[in-house]
Amino acid sequence: MIPTLTTTAVTLEHVSKIYPGGVHALNDVSLAVEAGTFLAVMGPSGSGKSTLMHCAAGLDTPSSGKTFIEGTEISHLNETKRTILRRGRVGFIFQQYNLLPSLSVADNITLPLRLAGVAPDHAWVRTLVERVGLADRLHRRPSELSGGQQQRVAVARALVTRPAVVFADEPTGALDLRTAREVLDLLRTLVDELGQTVVMVTHDPGAAARADLALVMADGRIADSIPHPAAAVLARRLTELETE
């Protein structure tokens, strides 16, 4: 049932997460994300989708079960080792962009490389900034950019280490419809043209509809797995779950 490890970017095996106080945020979840696919994780608030992402990305450790990034188990690593693995193999995009205000656009993008002590691959960085359309704004500060531009900087930063997987947590949550669509288009082309694996947590059925596969979570479990989802189907399913 579980695909061979070498072809998956992210694997979760019987992962449970119990927060202090006995809240079961994740309840025996197993999951494999194939390399080069776009996965959307949906669900009502409190369904465990954020916890799933945090455990899968190595931001948090599961209470039980194992998590792998490209076949490397990360659930037993300590904080520093997980950090080092994350900065090389995982990219992040957040709702609040999370750029460092004191650094220029270029410095923000190459920050993970600097932290890893790796010299930037200039050709790759140029490709990225051109793809996200920021080639003329490299020396600006984040405060001088619009929200959509800042999110595109965040996308470029997430990709600069050529990660095995990019996790996006509500990447369009703070954007207007048009800018949101631009960012989703960007993520889609990354998957289609660069073969990038993307895992996106979202509330928005319209955003989830751009994914190859949509997981719908409820009560710490995967309730549905919908390939090539249609926004209307997802919206209906979400409404059902929320009124249950």
Place this chain on the structure above:
Amino acid sequence: MLYLAVRMARHRIAGLIAVACATLGGASLVAAIGVVAESGLRGHPEPGRLASADVVVSAPQTYRVPEDLPITLPERAGVPVGTIARLAALPGVTAAIGDVTIGAAVIGTDGRVTPVDGHNWSSLTLTSGTAPADSTSTSPAASTGASPAADPSPTASQAADPAQTGNPAQTGGTEDGGRPTGVPDGADEVALDTATARAAGVTTGGTVRISAAGSIADYRVTAVLDDAGPGAWFADQAAITLSGRTENRVDLVALRTEPGRADEVADAARALGGGLAVTTGDARGDIADPATAAGRSMLPLMAGSLSGVTLLVIGIIVGGALAVSFSGQRRELALLRAVGATPRQIRRLATRQALIVAAVSAVPGAVAGYALAGRFRELLVALGMAPAGLPLQWSPLPGLAAVLLMTLTAWIAALCAVATISRMPATEAVAGSRAEPRTPSAWRFSSGLVVLAGANALAVTPMLARNEAGAAMTAMAGILAAVGLALSGPGLLSLAGRVMARLLPSRAAASTWLAVANTRGYAVRTAAAVSTLAVAVVFTLTYALTQTTVLAGSTRDLADGTHAQLAVTAPALGRVPSELAGAVARVPGVTGAALVGGTTVIWTYSMLGDPVVEAASAMVLDPAAASVFDLGIRDGDLSGLTGATIAVDAGAARARNAGVGDTIDLALGDGTPVQARIVATYERGLGFGPVIVSRDLAAGHATGLDQRLLVATSGDAAVAAAVSELAAARPGVVAGPADPGSASVSPELWLNVAVLGVLLGYLLLGIANKLITATAQRRDEITLLRLAGATPAQIRAMLRREAALIWTFATAGGVGLAVLPLVFLSLGFLGRPWPAGPWWLGPAVVGVVGLIAFLSIELPGRRVLRTTSVTI
């Protein structure tokens, strides 16, 4: 709003605790200063012997300065004897007692010396405890100087009737044709109190040796009094002669009045005119003890400047702490703006937080201030800044003032701190609510550079004016430089950051690179820390090293200018016997012997057409001084230092446009105006003071004559032995090696150093607090970095390197700004480019600054790392 202010404040407790601590400490300092100031304003020394007088008439103890505060005179001017009779004749006066006090010492038969105050016989009624009989009340003192022998004395009646006074020592009835015994009459007679008589080993009728005002003589003891305080009572005229005054004057006149008529008598005495000061009540203490009174008049002035500096520093600290706290609350304040709070409401919200905290903490602070006041007074007394005899006055006023001032300071500081945030448009308030890096203002940068240049220009002054005023410019330059640095700091720092970013090798560690980027990106934030630390370095170096350098300069002046090998002093006698100078000078091998004393002179001169009045301490010398001192005479000759003459420091003379041969107007220490001719100008004014007064001129107007007899010899040990022998033959006189002495720095300067030390400590605590709060508030930034892949170790390294940068910039800035003024000062005062002073001062300051920078970033940084989870 108040509810909101409290609710929001509860979440920003750390920043507000800093405000609380600052106001608490500030209030206690201000209250303590206030208590001392009030004591200076309203307190009076104990009236002592004048306690029994209802009204005291004296010469005014102040020197009026046009358009400025009067100078309190340290020496007594005296009242003409003729005035006593006029005062006695006033209606309601039951006794008018003239009083003369002379420093004296009784020399026992065994050579033991007992210092004692000498008085005139008439003044015995002040302390004898027995009121004079009515019939004799006004006559004794009124008779002073006229015909003392003819009039019965107040104590004569006591002596005539031993049973009445119960004084067993006063036995002897009458002698010499009915004149009552006990009354010292001739210039060689004295009455002693029991204790002094016992110490000297004499009884009534015996002979005692007394040193009074520099002359030693034998006196016949006419009475031993056991109901008077300690003292030696001379005949009235003899006392006036001993006091050294050339005119027939007493120190003061004490009046006793009929019950309830003191005020009436005081008014009548004032109406007599003649420029006399009439005093009643507690203020009599000021007349009894003019030195304490002179000291107390300085206290309110000093308190004014002290509390001013304190308020300024507290304001800066509170403002800084609040600014950090408010920037932490930016998001909340911005949200309030967005939901409809007006800028005015935001300001009120912010200031109310500060007001509550300040008011709550200022009250216990002020209470603590009262407890502190006693210690503060002790410190001032130890420094010689406050008279020891002044009691503290307790009233709620200083405490109230402290609470009000601190609350006001906190309010103003809060207004300044919240100004930018409250002025933002509501939309920007939301958008800009993440503390974005600001670009340092160009105007601020260039004006700061101008101030820095001005500071260094000012620092040249000590090269031109080799005196304390010149040296004060070095410290002044330090303060200006600090202001300049505070202004230009952000600009300089972002410039330095840009340069460093360019120079940084591309392979530099990520933490180094981030530290540089942060220093540059947050130039305003970093500059606040850097410039405050740099200010601490500048202040410490310029202030401390200025004092030590001036001290070294004047000590060197004294050492180079003093040729005497031996010094003869008479601490117990109060004055070196004047005849000793001649005796020592006659010893073979002695090349010079000169009496040295000290007093105060007031010199009025014209500067740019306006009269300037300056009081200066002055040495009192006679022509023999040329044989023991080399003052570096520029012009003229010390041999002319007789009569109404002075010698003047060459620089001071130039500044006053005076030269040798000119006659200038001076006032002596008791306010007597004199005209004195300048006989010499000299170079070594730093060590020897700006003015030297001839002994002839100061005699009778100064109590500090003949403090030392300096002796220059051929260097032969036998000569020294001979001089010592001469000294030893006189009880109370000591000969020793002449220590040219280290010049003493004026107590005001030491006080400045002490206060600056306290405030610097405060400043450093303030900046430590600011750094701690600022670091703790970097939680978001640190979380971002962790998400971008920074390990905890990398974050710690980054913070440490930021601390190192702050340290480096602060040290470089501070030392850099202090160097030029100190080089100028050292060249001017010591003739070499480096200052005198403890070598460890610089490293110590740099070390302390480093410690503060590292600890106040490292510790909160660790805490943030520990408590930050990577997830957001």
